[in-house]
Amino acid sequence: MKKNGIHVGRWIWFSFLVCLQFPALLMAQQTAPVSGKVTGTGGDAIPGANVVVKGTTTGTSTDAQGRFSLNAPSDGTLVISSLGFASLEVNIGGRSQLTVTLAEDQKALEEVVVVGYGTQRKSDVTGSLSSVTSKDIKAVPVTGVGQALQGRAAGVQVTQASNAPGGGVTIRIRGGNSINAGNEPLYVIDGFPVYNESGANLNPNDIESMEILKDASATAIYGSRGANGVVLITTKRGKSGQNRIEFETYYGIQQVRKKLPMLNATEYATLVNEANTNVGRAPVFTNEQIAGFGAGTNWQDEIFRKAPIQNYQLTASGGSDKTRYAVSANYLNQQGIIINSKYDRASFRFNFDHKINDRFNIGTSLNVIRSRNNAVPTDADGGSSGTVVYSALNFSPTQPVYNPDGTLVVFNTPGRIQIGSPVAQALGTYNLTVGTRMIGSVFADYKIIPGLTFRTSFGADVNYSKRSLYLSRNTATGTQLSGQASIINNQSSTWLNENTLTYNKTFGNVHNLTLLAGYTMQGNRYESVEARSQGFANDILTYENLGSASTALVPASSASNWQLNSYIGRANYDYSGKYLLTATVRADGSSRFGASNKWAVFPSASVAWRLSEEDFLKGNRVVNDLKLRVSYGLSGNQEITQYQSLATLGTQNANFNNTVVIGIGPSRVANPDLRWETTAQADVGIDVGLLSNRITLTADYYNKKTTDLLLSVPLPYVSGYASALQNLGSIRNQGFELGINSTNVNGAFKWTTAFNIAANRNKVLNLGDQTEFASGDASGHLQLPNSGLVRVGEQIGLFYGYQSSGIFQTQAEVDGSAQKTAKPGDRRYVDQNGDGAINASDRVILGYAQPKFFGGLTNTFSYKGVELSIFMQGTSGNSIFNINRFEQESLTGVSNQSAETLNRWTPTNPSNTIPRANAVGNAYVLSSRQIEDGSYLRVKNINLSYTLPSALVSKAKLYNVKVYVSAQNWITFTNYSGFDPEVNRFGQSTLSQGSDYGSYPGNKMILAGLNIGL
Template identity: 45%
Template sequence: MPEKAALSDEISTPGPNATVPSDQVVKGTVVDNEKGEPLPGVSVLLKGTQRGATTNPNGEFSLSVPNGDAVLVFSFVGYEPQEQVVGNRTQINIKLKVDTKALEEVVVVGYGVVKKSDLTGSVAQVKSKELNSFPTANVLQALSGRAAGVQVTQNTGAPGGGVSVRIRGTNSIQGSNEPLYVVDGFPIAGSNPTVLNNADIENIEILKDASATAIYGSRGANGVVIITTKRGKSGQTNVDFETSFSSQTLRKKLDLMNAREYATFYNEQATNDGIRPYFTQAQIDAFGEGFDWQDFVFQKAPMKTMSLNINGGNEKTQFAVSGSAFGQEGIIRGSDYNRYSLRTNINHIISKKFTFNLASTLTRIMTQAQNSQGGNRGGSLISAAVSSPPILSPYNDDGTYRVFGTAYSFISALLINPMNPLNEQSNQTKGNRILTNAAFIYNPIPELTIKVSGGIENMDDRTDSYTTNNYINSQGSAGISTSQFTSLLSENTVSYLKTIGQKHNISAVAGFTYQDFLSTSLGGNGVGFLSNTSQTYDLAAANTPGIPTSSYSKSTLLSYLGRFNYSYDSKYLATLSFRVDGSSKYSEGNKWGYFPSAALAWRISNEEFLKNNTFISDLKLRASWGLTGSQAIGPYATLNQLFSGKTVFDDALFTTYAPGTVLPGNLKWETTEQKDLGLDIGLFNNRFLITADYYIKNTRDLLNTVQLPSSLGFTSTIQNIGEIQNKGLELGLNANILTGALKWNINTNIAFNRNKIIKLYGGQDILGGFVDISAITDNRNILR
């Protein structure tokens, strides 16, 4: 928090012989005491009347007052109100002091905020300044190393590639281990925050222990990441434009043979095999260094970002509008990712008791992908870059693609010339993301807040893939696949905040939510095109049309939630929370899951025996316990399902339907029990902050797919079959070494996590599927 300075007045007084008229005009300027900047929009009110004025963009005001006994009241959001007696003055210049209480640091938690000093759970906060301290492709990458116990992994090197986040280890085998992401109060399910612009984010809270995450119930087992985007503020409209440019390169190429070494190696192989060498020494010398396929496949990849942010408002309406563009080329040639987004946040005070909030983000993404994963002998561009022979170049003398297998007998016919897929294959995805959340807030009395909100998350993608006739052994093929995900949310909460006497502070929230999830997909393809002109624009032109595919799934989640916080004299803190989730995914008898939590904290630094201590500025001991869950099954896993197929009978093709799985029966929720013991220490007026947490998490009733004997007529089913444990230690240090004109801040953390499967299959031997042991090119059946 910024340093707070005392209020001071600069007064211009008329001479001793001056007289003050009965109706005089008072002028002046209002500035921020700390920065000295003018404050536009400050209310200057003649006390006891409706007469007033508002400062202009330069912080200036002018107001007519009846006499020298008049009192002016200066008020502005975020600053302490002040009163001034006019007296015989005609010029009053004011420096307003920031309201320390209003700016006390708060932390966003589920369905509310709490003062950081009153926090009983384990929550890490990452602010906007930290997120933008170095360029990253998305916000999740910017979290790497920012919080203890949070592991961020880039799933692929492709531009716009996915990012995995693990908070305190892995909890599930069947289900996702990603945390729940909540953006401006909306729990997103279809997309992820990688489509957000880093510059639009105000702060991120990472909820780690059960007392913080249990209020999200069946979606809180893997932790919760709450993202709050920037809001408008009363006062002068601010326009910020930011742009950045960076470049990515392959950190280190593999040290491979050059052409001379490659030819010599195969000559030695021929000698060992008792056959004549492939190359003469003159040929080997002529090869020289040869062709570097890594330089051909990999490239320097620029990454650029532009963003425009406009925010401002008055005491009634505050707004923040931003637009951004992000472009990233891949380190593999022919791959790129582009993202364009528009964000709007509006807060409007309808009346003293009614407020309206709107947060909306629209995003357009476009991706050009290359086959860069898996495969061998050139089955992907990466394997091709390290497998292609340096003694050969991409083209023959006539300009056609060189076929490696026909050049020399020792080169496999399976090895693909990288130039061929780079030029003759395309895979482009275009998609749209919409995230909108609106809320009406009603305050019948100052202590009570009723909030009714609703929102929509929509994601639609279309992928066009095409292989031309010029591709090796290809007649031309094309495919289109589309997918759409829509989630509708309704949340209704009541919050109560009350201070009783001087020492008792209570806050509570209760409510219910309903969220609906719908996912659909559609695909078509064809093989054999006379011309490359049509590409994916006319699948009917294919000689062999493929079988269309489609899917549909829908589920709902109905929840009741509550939390109660109590603080006595800012020393003894307690939090109780619960959530009850009802899911359409489960069968009768197990549709509802119950997730309570409790936490206690003792602010030792506020005890009398430490109040006069100048060394320890904050010391808090925390302990928490709670249950969270996971819905690690599909929408129809507990229902009898029929699956369609095709079969030939009597020389004709027929559509068939058959049962697909054995009905699992009474599946139970995966449940994670977590215990946490934490310590927060602040030294030398909080210039040094130390946080330590020890936790134990046990996840029971693991959901997993079990293979069945073929004699049953089914291949698999789902069962609750095991238990996983995570235990670990987290340590964090934040040190503000220098706080003057030259700032020096150190933020470091370290975490240890041990993940262990305690029990699997209940001790029973379960038949596994076939696993290819490629080292001996044979199949082995794995038991348990």
């Protein structure tokens, strides 16, 4: 494996090739080519139908025109099947051409979906869930699991937490339930529960389907971890009689979606002089200097680039009636749109199922992922003032990229804000994180008696990562410290054992009963160690020899454990497919909570009535399916750090005789009563199928209330502690979801539409003895920790500040205002309480980070192998806190400014939006000027593909060849002035959503791809 790039290891390819040998099954009979076409009763072609030679593993699939071709014995039989149609056996009888018509099968139309610890027919589901299939995932090439959910499922809001290569997303399913605990959903990967698996760690190409469980009836089976919703991920497994090898690849070019208009060198120097002369200071630049600057350096042009992305996937799958397998290898390489940023990942997957006999089945799932992430300076490395994007917006355009001697310029012009050059920051920072992850399980199913099955599984998720960081002399910090290096090693090992009994029985042909009981155990061990040093003789060895530095910094290490034991039970009953009942209960015991509250019970119940099965609707030509659903239940949230209920000790510094001594002292007060957050949720839903299910509709209304919030509460100073985590307060989320799928035209030309929209209203109901408290994270060197507010009666994620009412135009306006010290040209604020002064009492709610509506729309058009898909996604009614505006419109002259400041106030230009230039400036005040409308509608993906005719590809011994081109994020409709409205500078933070400050911008991309099957 190369040091500066990742390649799929020889061991992966060797294992892959070895696994290919398992399905090598040869037919002893003489075979001959057979081709044909499969259609429905209306004459429409059926693409993707399975065509298998009976009694063998030889098979193929029909192409987009319903055609197939394979070799088969002249006296053999073909078994032809497709979802939604009754299977059909056709005797070849020596023929070389066949025409096959399949009849619709109403039972087959009731597809099977994955639910917690089992599967159900979709028609029998009483809870609320959404499905995302592999076809949906492939429609928009993505690097991470979370991205595949965006705009695809009603009620699931996905926001990019980081646009950097390998960056994750923030996901809220029916809103956020918690203030201090986690709000991300639980992911269950082939039965293995993992919290917050939203990044690029798992290969999306390996996913067969994702089911999103939303209401309590669906999520209560996961008890203490189900309150934020559950995403069930099923990876691809082999299918009997379908031995296939598939190769998929795409290559694309990314570029920044837009650049922000800034002042050039001449405009900037002019403003600097004006800002100083306005306060009685001497100009900084001479007229000769200004005349010689010209346009100067456009720092955005210097750091942004067109960056390639490429992906390669090789998959082999198939099997027989007894053994099925699926094995794949994948390589992704994504260069970042900012210089020196990149992410690459190699992964290997192996799924295996074997039927030992009619009663005993075994299987395994294994994923191995190796990733390398080379990141440019981020918020974690010293705040936004240390980020490349921040520097590009604020660094003086009068400075060149290189000194006359060819070395990089590092520092800003004297007198300007002292930050590093964006190019030097990007090229001079070595920030590499290498991760290795193995997640897998083995299982066994045993049929004890007819209808009763015991299943046991054992799994592990082992994750190792190493972050190596070196700040060279090309960075501001590295220059001051003569280089600084650190190495952080993290390792996490999670184990899982699950044991379930499932009983299925039908009584009297109308009473269908399924019972599930089980016991599960899961535990984790986490360790971290960090070494740091500074003062290197040169930048040659970077972080590879910490001992060569002159100063070794204090090392750090940590370790933690947690364990969760659970009992689960579920009963599903339906009467004649009309009346459906589901009852679920889970009891969880968690090490994270107090001695008095280790265990909690989470029950749920749901009922459904399939009116379409009643005599008065059966056979109705318009209404094919109609189901009403009602559910209620409890689920929990345990996503807090370990040991919060215990009294802990920590290091404390003390001064003895002018010498700092490190000691140990109490750092946390015990809370033996600490317990789960509990979310009670009620849901009412309806599922409708019309006109032979050409139109399907799902609608839900939900109301959920979270109590016993895990809230950090301030303590009296006399206690010796600053705060403690307690169960206090409540939050409510309520809203509606609507999803509509339709086949608008169904013939040689086909047009389908998928649409979803959701609205969630979040409200804080109680905060204990408090009615409100300030929130929001500090914003780099600006230190604006109180940008938000949590207030009873309002939603989480609001922006709180002063209402701007324009610019003072005259001294008379100043004299008659509450800002007596202001001058004409200064920004004016509204005196909300009329007390004649502008102070904290005049702050008001300026906007909300959470949207009023969000959703997605996909239109797909196909004709004779040509397919065009247009996917749109967006939000409405949300605000963005544009922190960049504090500095890009400060007009002090210490940093570069937005081009909007060309319209700044002067006595001859009475602007009412941009204040005057002022070198003294004012304290940064959060006002309505920094809060912008964040609504947007994005054409997320335009995909044009062509599937070659089977008659052509079969000559090359292939069953499928597809080529496509795709444009992603190419068109965005928004009023937001920043790089991108899909932004969240503070990642998955609950209290600081919708903030933009030096964030890595989003990109737009053009790519071309090829899929080949043989």
